[in-house]
Amino acid sequence: MNRSKIASGIILSVCILFSLLIIGGCKNRVSDKGGKKSIIIGAKHFTEQEVLGEIMAQLIEAKTDIAVVKKFNLGGTMVCFDALRTGDIDLYPEYTGTGLVNILKEKTLRDPDKVYQRVKSGFGKRYNLVWLRPFGFNNTYTLTMRKKQALSLGIKNISDLVRYGNDLQPGFDAEFLERPDGYPGLTRFYNFSFRKAPKQMDPGLMYKALSEKAVDIIDGFATDGRIQAYGLITLQDDKHFFPPYYAAPLIRKKTLNKYPQVGKVLDGLSGTISDGTMRRLNYKVDGRGERPSDVAREFLLSTGLIGHGKRP
Secondary structure (H helix, E strand, O other): OHHHHHHHHHHHHHHHHHHHHHHHHHHHHHHOOOOOOEEEEEOOOOHHHHHHHHHHHHHHHHHOOOEEEEEOOOOOHHHHHHHHHHOOOOEEEEEHHHHHHHHOOOOOOOOHHHHHHHHHHHHHHHHOEEEOOOOOOEOOEEEEEEHHHHHHHOOOEHHHHHHHHHHOOEEEOHHHHHOOOOHHHHHHHHOOOOOOOOEEOOOOOHHHHHHOOOOOEEEEEOOOOHHHHOOEEEOEOOOOOOOOOEEEEEEEHHHHHHOHHHHHHHHOOOOOOOHHHHHHHHHHHHOOOOOHHHHHHHHHHHOOOOOOOOOO
16 A cells, blocks of 8 residues: 555656656747757868858857857868758858859859859859858969979979979879869860879878978968968969859858848958968968967957957
8 A cells, every 4th residue: 555655656746747847848949939049150171161160150149149050170062062052051151163163063264253243143043042242362272382392393383284293293182183173174274194193182181291292292272371381382373274262151041031130240251351361360270270269259359340348
């Protein structure tokens, strides 16, 4: 009898507790009616993307009541683009030349404004995605060498590789080896090829490998801080193969419709980051070992885009 009473009491207590949990859960759902305001920012797998992602995230959180979830180091272009299309992320920084050639699969254009207008129109019609205003810098592809070696061989331009390419060991990342605006298109355009097959390398390791003479030439980016950090030199694209690669926020139209203030806030970054500025920001991370979040905050404070009291 006592055991029965005890069992009944336990069952009653569990039922009461369960009921309270359900009520509490219902209250929470009611108080969060409409869902929390949040967006997800993505970034590719290299320093510049993380710095830009941090700049956007911190500015949004400083200027709006929207929380930001960060999904950085996702991989290459198509990983980020597919994540954006499927809604796994809401926005990420992309480059106009990449959008034109690598995603839209269209021919290269040289005029930066025409490239921007083309990707803005094409992405809107095909993918329901919106290009916001560019940050201001052009992170074009480059071929990069050790300065001492390039000077000793007399290599200044990409066209010089027609004469000296056979003596060099190239090392390129997987995306550059496949992109039409990468190695395949470049060698056709300049009419040369390396005698030694390119080594496929991780983009995070290429600059160090070049400085340590594991390879002699790599693909790089004009604003990469590691060029300065390792004392390297970039070759001039003397025949103008590479299209303009102006960076800009690429956002889902659905997200922009839901949070139009995000577009207004991010458009405030338009024209604020020059080639030199982006190179310095990257160098602070790659050359000095500073955290991308700290570099982004310092930039936002120095430009007056956020105040000292606005800690993201």
